[in-house]
Amino acid sequence: MRMLQIIMLFITIIYSEELVNSSQINISKNWFQEPSGWIYPMDINIPDSITPNEGFPVCILLHGFGGNGAQFIQQYQNILNNHILIAPTGYMNSWNISDEPSEAPDLEMIADLVNQLQSYDNINPDKVRIIGFSNGSALANRIFIENSNSGIDIICTIVSQLSEAQYHDNNFYYPANETGGNQEFDGYNNMITPILGRKYLNIGNINDPIIPYYGGEAVGVIFLNSLNAAFIIAKSQGYDGNILSEGGVQLGNSSVYEYNYLSNQIIHLKGNSGHNIDNFQREYLIDFLNYSQIIGDLNNDGVVNNSDFLMLLSFVIGGNDSVSAADINFDSEVDIFDLLLLSDFLQNM
Structure with a gap:
């Protein structure tokens, strides 16, 4: 019996693996721009603290157009230091949404990345989070719509809301093939229903010079009104009430206004920080990620009843x-x- 226990312990040690800063995550995809395959660069940051019993939550950071993972991870490694951070870099420093230079299968990469991350012993497979900025925010919205892995529990989108391509005719859509060009709705022609149970935060600014807060065409995309987009996301998660008042709720003495659906499950923040976020919005985002839901508290009101x-x-x-x-x-x-x-x-x- 003693020998069997030793053998089982040895097998467990062999097959257990933790993600570390020096780990290599190699996800290769091939498509017409890279027929021989292309490996997504990945930057990794592991907290210095002791690994929780259930593993660290992990946050995938999606940079904006022209950015890269190394730059984006530096913005969060000191303020989101209780999460493992993973920051991929998109092909040609962009993500495939519409008419970007890249036609890469980014959704496939994200699916593979999440599955791989969930296999590490020091990662909590039920707490995979996404933060997307601008072009990366558009990809995060695609993940919310198209990815059905329930381990992705929180998605945060910064300065980019849903587009008309992603939601039209009262339904969500995804592209089966190439995006953009002269295709109707940029090729988003396959209906889909997002899974239930995810938390979602969107941050937008009324003075954004790139992405029109109240909707309209920009960067080759027709965007929905940010307030309507948040309402649509809330309805996808079971909200059956009316759209919240346009005025919102002012948060303290800040210039940020909150639109809160489903008791903190779906939240939109309206600010005036241009094509960026200010410290107040950033701190709100960090708090949103760090909130721990009470088991049994399905409506997120802080009590089980x-x-x-x-x-x-x-x-x-x-x-x-x-x-x-x-x-x-x-x-x-x-x-x-x-x-x-x-x-x-x-x-x-």
Whole structure:
């Protein structure tokens, strides 16, 4: 018996792997611009602190047009220091959304990257986050719409909202082939429904000189009104009320206004920081990423009560197992056993 335990421990050590700063993440894709294949450069930053029992959350940083991963990771390594940071660099320093120089299969790269990250022992596979800036924000929106990996629990988009290509005729769409050119809706012609359960933050500015806050055409793309875009995202996650008042809620004495849907699940911030974010917006973003949801608190109101039980009941009936806070017994399934546990908890409160 002792020998068997030693063998099992040895096998565990062999097959366990942690991501470190010197790790090589090699994701290669080929397409008509690079028929022989092209490897995405990846920058990595690992926190100096002790690894939590459940592993570090990980944040994938998507740079803006003309940027790169190395520059973007420097902006966050000191302020988001409780996350492992991964910053890929896009082909020709851009992400494939519409008429960018790149036609690379970036969504495939992101899917492969997330799957690979979830295999490391020091990463929490259920806390994969995305921050996208400008062109990277547009890619983050594509991830929200198109990627169905429930381990991606939070997506933050900075100074770029949904486009008409991504949402038109009351539906979300994705491109099956090349984007841009003279195609209708830039080739976004395949209907899709985003998965439930993700948190989403969008930050936009009314004086942005590049991306029109209130919608319109720019950089070869027709953008939706930022307020409407946030409302559309909220509806995709189950919100059935009216669009929030255009005035929003002023946050303290700042020039930032909040639009909060589904009790902090979907949030839009309106500011006036041009094509960037100010310190207040940045701190809000960091707090948004660091908020830990209470297991069983499905409506994110900070308490577990009968409203959460009714939401869980609807998830069980609908077969929705993508909401991590609904998995009360941590068996990776949302079912009758979670209902029984939550019911017992509420009865003994």
